[in-house]
Amino acid sequence: MNQISQIFSIFKNKNYLVESIINYFQTIPSLHRSIILVGGITLFWFLEGILPLFKFTYKKWQHAIPNFVFTLTTVLINFSLAFLLLETADWVRDNNFGIINWLPEMPLWAYVLIGVLLLDFFGAYLAHFVEHKVKPLWMIHLVHHTDHNVDTTTANRHHPIESMIRFGFTLFGVFIVGTPIAIVFLYQSLSLIATQFTHANIRLPKKVDKLISYVLVSPDMHKVHHHYVLPYTDSNYGNIFSVWDRLFGTFMSLDREKIIYGVDTFPDEVKNSNVKDLMLQPFHKYRKPTTVQSSE
Numbered sequence: 001m002n003q004i005s006q007i008f009s010i011f012k013n014k015n016y017l018v019e020s021i022i023n024y025f026q027t028i029p030s031l032h033r034s035i036i037l038v039g040g041i042t043l044f045w046f047l048e049g050i051l052p053l054f055k056f057t058y059k060k061w062q063h064a065i066p067n068f069v070f071t072l073t074t075v076l077i078n079f080s081l082a083f084l085l086l087e088t089a090d091w092v093r094d095n096n097f098g099i100i101n102w103l104p105e106m107p108l109w110a111y112v113l114i115g116v117l118l119l120d121f122f123g124a125y126l127a128h129f130v131e132h133k134v135k136p137l138w139m140i141h142l143v144h145h146t147d148h149n150v151d152t153t154t155a156n157r158h159h160p161i162e163s164m165i166r167f168g169f170t171l172f173g174v175f176i177v178g179t180p181i182a183i184v185f186l187y188q189s190l191s192l193i194a195t196q197f198t199h200a201n202i203r204l205p206k207k208v209d210k211l212i213s214y215v216l217v218s219p220d221m222h223k224v225h226h227h228y229v230l231p232y233t234d235s236n237y238g239n240i241f242s243v244w245d246r247l248f249g250t251f252m253s254l255d256r257e258k259i260i261y262g263v264d265t266f267p268d269e270v271k272n273s274n275v276k277d278l279m280l281q282p283f284h285k286y287r288k289p290t291t292v293q294s295s296e
Contacts, residue, residue: 018109025189026182030079033189037075040193044152044200053203053219053256056149066275067153070143074156077163078188088174089181098178115183116190117241122173124191124239127166129250132234137165140282145233146272148262150226152200155192159282194240198222203256217242224254228262230291264290 092098100115131141143159158166174184198217212218217238225236235252238245245251265287271277
């Protein structure tokens with residue numbers, strides 16, 4: 001009987017913890033979301049100094065300036081359009097619409113996990129995949145890939161047009177999945193930390209990185225995506241969970257020592273570090289990329 005009581009106690013505490021998290025994200029203040037953004041960058045910036053993957057010769061603050069500009073535009077766009085997420089989340093709740101609302105009754109933790117997992121598919125994986133396959137969208141997404149020194153500040157280096165496109169995919173995800181706003185804000189916070197982590201210029205033990213990559217996107221896994229030539233650029237689209245790349249056959253591996261950042265068709269590092277040139281980059285004529293033989 002004591003063992004059974006302990007089991008019930010564990011499940012009760014788990015549900016209480018999940019409920020507390022959901023209640024917090026239901027009304028998370030904008031200040032707290034800003035703290036998550038700044039705190040994440042600060043943490044991984046610090047770790048980059050201790051456990052660097054590559055010993056860049058760049059001036060870190062100078063490199064960060066254009067990336068911070070695009071981070072700011074991304075934040076402004078997401079905050080200004082957040083009311084659409086609220087209205088959509090309220091509508092799917094009131095109309096019992098969406099995938100997770102049609103599933104059988106389940107524990108709260110499973111409901112939250114499935115919600116975050118599916119939002120990660122629609123808001124991150126699918127958006128990212130489409131941006132690589134549709135030429136005009138690739139030219140917009142190119143701004144993110146033309147960073148020659150990928151670090152944690154690269155995480156939100158998105159052209160304002162891309163920020164709006166990605167918001168649209170997230171909004172579509174909220175509608176199709178049927179997630180309440182608490183799960184939406186939880187997903188966005190996890191997504192933010194995940195992308196800062198995977199872009200960070202940090203070196204984890206290879207076995208640890210590989211172990212992480214079986215469930216979550218790891219730093220080494222995502223760095224392959226930033227290799228400067230195909231087919232590696234068109235791989236590892238995931239943001240939080242690695243399951244989507246493994247499920248849809250877009251997972252690839254490459255020894256991290258062989259990775260070269262940037263894009264072969266836009267090799268000018270000076271222009272790729274200038275905000276004005278980066279703002280105009282999506283309007284260049286499409287350039288056909290080089291494809292090399294995969295080592296897999």
